[in-house]
Amino acid sequence: xxxxxxxxxxxxxxxxxxxxxxxxxxxxxxxxxxxxxxxxxxxxxxxxxxxxxxxxxxxxxxxxxxxxxxxxxxxxxxxxxxxxxxxxxxxxxxxxxxxxxxxxxxxxxxxxxxxxxxxxxxxxxxxxxxxxxxxxxxxxxxxxxxxxxxxxxxxxxxxxxxxxxxxxxxxxxxxxxxxxxxxxxxxxxxxxxxxxxxxxxxxxxxxxxxxxxxxxxxxxxxxxxxxxxxxxxxxxxxxxxxxxxxxxxxxxxxxxxxxxxxxxxxxxxxxxxxxxxxxxxxxxxxxxxxxxxxxxxxxxxxxxxxxxxxxxxxxxxxxxxxxxxxxxxxxxxxxxxxxxxxxxxxxxxxxxxxxxxxxxxxxxxxxxxxxxxxxxxxxxxxxxxxxxxxxxxxxxxxxxxxxxxxxxxxxxxxxxxxxxxxxxxxxxxxxxxxxxxxxxxxxxxxxxxxxxxxxxxxxxxxxxxxxxxx
Numbered sequence: 001x002x003x004x005x006x007x008x009x010x011x012x013x014x015x016x017x018x019x020x021x022x023x024x025x026x027x028x029x030x031x032x033x034x035x036x037x038x039x040x041x042x043x044x045x046x047x048x049x050x051x052x053x054x055x056x057x058x059x060x061x062x063x064x065x066x067x068x069x070x071x072x073x074x075x076x077x078x079x080x081x082x083x084x085x086x087x088x089x090x091x092x093x094x095x096x097x098x099x100x101x102x103x104x105x106x107x108x109x110x111x112x113x114x115x116x117x118x119x120x121x122x123x124x125x126x127x128x129x130x131x132x133x134x135x136x137x138x139x140x141x142x143x144x145x146x147x148x149x150x151x152x153x154x155x156x157x158x159x160x161x162x163x164x165x166x167x168x169x170x171x172x173x174x175x176x177x178x179x180x181x182x183x184x185x186x187x188x189x190x191x192x193x194x195x196x197x198x199x200x201x202x203x204x205x206x207x208x209x210x211x212x213x214x215x216x217x218x219x220x221x222x223x224x225x226x227x228x229x230x231x232x233x234x235x236x237x238x239x240x241x242x243x244x245x246x247x248x249x250x251x252x253x254x255x256x257x258x259x260x261x262x263x264x265x266x267x268x269x270x271x272x273x274x275x276x277x278x279x280x281x282x283x284x285x286x287x288x289x290x291x292x293x294x295x296x297x298x299x300x301x302x303x304x305x306x307x308x309x310x311x312x313x314x315x316x317x318x319x320x321x322x323x324x325x326x327x328x329x330x331x332x333x334x335x336x337x338x339x340x341x342x343x344x345x346x347x348x349x350x351x352x353x354x355x356x357x358x359x360x361x362x363x364x365x366x367x368x369x370x371x372x373x374x375x376x377x378x379x380x381x382x383x384x385x386x387x388x389x390x391x392x393x394x395x396x397x398x399x400x401x402x403x404x405x406x407x408x409x410x411x412x413x414x415x416x417x418x419x420x421x422x423x424x425x426x427x428x429x430x431x432x433x434x435x436x437x438x439x440x441x442x443x444x445x446x447x448x449x450x451x452x453x454x455x456x457x458x459x460x461x462x463x464x465x466x467x468x469x470x
Contacts, residue, residue, distance in 0.1 A: 046095070053104025058111055061171035064101055065164050065446060066184040070192075072098040072161075073442050077193045079216045081203035094153065102160045109167035118170045121456050124399060128392035129166050135388055136351075139381055143352040151352030158369070158376065161442050165449030172453035175416055179236050181450045182229055186237050189226030189443060193219060194250055208257040217260040221434055222443030223251045224267055228426050229447070233419040252298050259313075261327070262437040269433040270426050277404075277422060330437060332359040333370040340379045348382030373435030393428060396452055400424035403455045420454030427451060 057064040071089050078084045089097045112118035119126055136159055143151040172178050193200075193215060200214055208214070215223070227248055230239055239247070255263055271291060278287055336357040340349060358365045369376050377386050404421035427448045434444065 046100075049100045050103050050107070053101050054107040054111075055104075057101070057104040057108035057167060058171075061105070061108065061167055062177050062181045062184065064105060065168055065181065065449075066188065068098050068101045068105070068161075068164055069185070069188050069442055069446050071101075072096075073218065073222055074188045074192050076216050076219050077196050077200065078203075079219070080213055081200055083203065099156055099160065102156075102163050105167035106160070106163035109163060109170045112167070112170035117173065121173065121453070122170050123456050124395050125169060125392065125452065125456075128388060128395050129169075132162075132385075132388040132392055133166075135381065135385055139348065139350045139385070140352070143350040147352035150354070151350070154351040154380070158380075158439050161440055161445055164442065165445045165452070168446070168449035169453045169456060172450075172457060175454070175457060178416075178420070178450060178454040178457060181453075182233060182237050185447060185450060186226050186229055186239075189222035190230065190247055190251065193223055193254075194247055197250065197254075210259045213258045213260075214254055215258060217258075217262055217434075217438065218441040218443055220255050220258055220260050220263045221266055221430065221441065224255060224263060224270070225427060225430060225443055225447050227251050228270060229423055232422050232426070236416065236419060249298070249301075252294070253301070256298060256313075262434050265436065266430040266433040269429040273426055273429045277425070329359070329362065329366075330371050332361045333357055333366060333368075334372060334375050336366075337370045337375045337379055341375075344382055345378075346382045347384055348378065348380050351380055369439065371437055373439050376439055393432070396448065397425065397428050399452065400428070400455055403458065417455055417458035420451045420458060424448065424451030424455060 053064070075088065091097060113122060113126065113130070122129065136155060140151045140155045168181065172181065197214070205212065230237055230244055230247070255267065275287060336359055343349065355367055355369050356365055357370060370379070374386070377389060400421040403417050404425065407418035407421070427444055431444045431448065434441070
């Protein structure tokens with residue numbers, strides 16, 4: 001009896017997901033025809049674009065995720081050069097190409113989550129993902145009447161990128177897809193910026209330091225995480241040893257010279273996690289010594305090239321202690337945000353309100369978010385939103401930690417789950433550290449989604465959906 005029920009359920013799911021796509025397509029076509037008849041061309045074009053993006057993300061989630069990462073992140077490699085145009089990916093009305101694809105990934109992820117196989121892949125992440133999404137939706141809708149499109153605009157700008165991770169976890173149904181995703185990630189985060197490095201330096205000038213940076217902070221963070229993937233997942237993303245050493249040296253020099261303190265903090269957290277993951281004391285001592293030796297070598301190399309990296313590290317670190325430069329401004333922004341948190345500590349003020357933070361220490365108003373993920377979430381979403389984000393982060397951490405420990409006890413360090421879990425833990429640490437000074441960014445959230453998908457897939461013992469409904 002149970003066998004017949006399972007077969008019936010499998011058949012139902014085989015039909016259900018495509019049926020949802022057809023129903024949604026018919027609904028969009030009907031609404032589009034009505035709006036087209038009234039002469040509203042832009043909403044019709046937008047709906048058609050989102051529908052197309054949904055179909056693409058449902059069928060090919062990894063290529064779509066890589067397109068989003070390339071358009072939103074990879075293009076930023078040129079941000080310090082004259083070739084950069086902040087509106088290059090804007091379609092009109094403030095809507096960007098990546099927004100359309102991310103909406104498509106959100107819809108595709110929800111379609112996957114409506115199937116049994118998708119829910120099984122999401123596992124314990126299903127509840128925090130859906131509840132967080134519901135809370136973000138409520139916090140957007142509550143301000144639509146007062147602030148109009150500013151509410152979904154803030155949702156799109158700061159939070160929509162989480163849909164990429166959600167879609168990847170719900171969609172990656174075979175280990176081959178996870179490996180392809182990791183390879184694409186490394187190409188965009190490591191190969192692309194390093195290949196374009198001579199062009200960037202030629203266009204911006206051969207100067208280095210905090211006042212003449214090579215890449216924005218999120219590109220440096222992506223480079224750091226891409227190198228972590230190369231070192232922790234050498235069996236899945238095999239690069240020749242020479243290329244790996246060269247990429248590591250160039251990447252480390254860029255991260256040191258650009259002096260993004262948020263990236264430095266993420267690097268420290270990553271190294272600390274890697275050190276803690278080493279089981280034996282001798283391994284911890286050996287890797288600590290090698291890390292110190294690597295940093296010393298890079299510092300000597302930089303000094304030899306005429307760049308006073310020691311002075312930069314001392315100056316940037318001292319500015320934090322003295323609350324100077326951007327560190328002082330950030331602290332003032334956080335203090336200026338405290339009254340906003342106190343006004344609605346539980347549910348926040350919602351999305352769509354403009355940021356007008358007066359800094360009495362500097363005598364002017366800043367029209368920007370407070371440059372801290374934690375402060376931003378508390379202001380926008382309150383304690384409820386912060387708890388939901390913490391739930392998602394802790395649930396992902398526990399899944400990766402348990403999977404890694406299980407693989408370690410089994411004595412099979414080469415199994416895919418071990419590498420996915422290790423990189424997942426590193427990425428979660430980087431998100432927590434980078435969030436001290438910035439909001440969510442696409443490099444870390446994409447990698448977290450890939451690793452979580454790999455862990456969930458490996459834990460289930462292989463392809464999660466042998467019936468072929470996906």
